[in-house]
Amino acid sequence: MFQRKTKATAMALLLALPLAVSACGQSGGNTGGSADNTAGTNTTGNNTGGSSSGGATIALLLPETATSARYETQDRPDFEQTVQQLAPNIKVIYNNAQGNATTQQQQAEAAITNGAKVLVLDPVDSKAAAAIVNEAQQAGVKVISYDRLITGANVDYYVSFDNEQVGRLQGQYIADHTPKGGTVVMINGAQTDNNALLFAKGAHDVLDPLFKNGTLKKGYETYTPDWLPANGQREMEQALTKLNNKVDGVLAANDGLAGAVIQALRAQGLAGKIPVTGQDATDAGLHNILQGLQSMTVYKAVKQEAEAAAKLAVALANGQQPEAGLVNGKVNNGAEDVPSVLLTPVVVTKDNIQDTVIKDGYTTMDKINAAKS
Structure with missing residues (x-):
């Protein structure tokens, strides 16, 4: 001193x-x-x-x-x-x-x-x-x-989105875009993140009745440690192996996991052929949507x-x-x-990108087009 x-x-x-x-x-x-x-x-x-x-x-x-x-x-x-x-x-x-x-x-x-x-x-x-x-x-x-x-x-307080609704939006998209009798894979987020549990709960609220009555089949479900895409890709590869590539829809909890799922699907020639959900409206996720590789994201x-x-x-x-x-x-x-x-979370597809994330100034088309999937 x-x-x-x-x-x-x-x-x-x-x-x-x-x-x-x-x-x-x-x-x-x-x-x-x-x-x-x-x-x-x-x-x-x-x-x-x-x-x-x-x-x-x-x-x-x-x-x-x-x-x-x-x-x-x-x-x-x-x-x-x-x-x-x-x-x-x-x-x-x-x-x-x-x-x-x-x-x-x-x-x-x-x-x-x-x-x-x-x-x-x-x-x-x-x-x-x-x-x-x-x-x-x-x-x-x-x-x-x-x-x-x-x-x-x-x-004292909690500030977020209606996270069960996020899962319901994802689940409803899979329900609406997977053929009857189709097999669904669920790649959830990290179990240490309570939001991941809420997303999964919301998705199951929509999909469980369909699994129960045979409209859809749940072929594989897992949580992803730390939300890491590398872990998600490994899980998706295991799902494809287990199901002999007979997968008709993938509920991926966010865009990072969706990108990992797409990599696994691409290796089997399946990328762009089945619905894949996401979340967060990342530039990479939106890029994949425009490329026809990812079907939707949930914009928060x-x-x-x-x-x-x-x-x-x-x-x-x-x-x-x-x-x-x-x-x-x-x-x-x-x-x-x-x-x-x-x-309130919002579903974004290729049809409403301009009216949602672009209109709100959340991102730009230049950023989306430049993003790596």
Whole structure:
């Protein structure tokens, strides 16, 4: 530490202190590394009037980038921009756990230590994140479960889409586009992600009656560790082997898994010949749709989700109630009925790409055409 040697030196330090505090509140300050550094912390000071000492702190804790680019390219900037518009004096701490639940807990603990009043947490592991909620509550910190539901803990709010409806949309597409008596393969997401369980539940709500009455046959079903496409491709290859390539439809839980399924189908000369679902409206997924390799995706307007979470977080950070009409439902997480903001998912096919993702500014045709499938 610094040692005061003279009164003049002490006076200089005291005069410099307000400048140092003010500098901490400027936008773009990085206190621990890049967004891809699992142990690092990115701090965005949104105070346009100098010192940020008068404002609260919110932590945005996202799960990974390996299977979805949206977190860095959409969720984070949309969230931070909305916070700045609503409350320029509020500081946002940002971290991405890169798929590591232990890292995410460490990041949450650091955010609490650094004065966060609200955690906006998209969990790597829905069950493990309950420990983060418990620690936050002990510190008087509010927790918003973002996109993925945290289970087994008393979460303050949940912001996401109607995830069972996502699965129902996928299941209904398979039901409508698979020939009678056809065999269906289901490549679900990661069991550690509660959303994956909700997607599967919604799909089964539609498909199970058809499996039961013989309209369709369930030939193979699996969950995919970590949502990784490589795991999904391996599972699809095993399904094709087991079923002697007699597959008439594939319910893939998201676009990344759909791309993996397409690779496995291509190796057997089946790509583009059977319906394949997806989710997230990624550029690669939309590219596959235009190429006739993937049949549909489920579009979730991430901007709306991030903006809703930001509005809720700012209200909580300022000790206020959410704006009227923002919270529109409840979702049970095994511990309570969590007050929720539930947005509406939309089916996208080649017929309505222009009227959905392009019209909303979610992506562009140039990005879709340039994407690699």
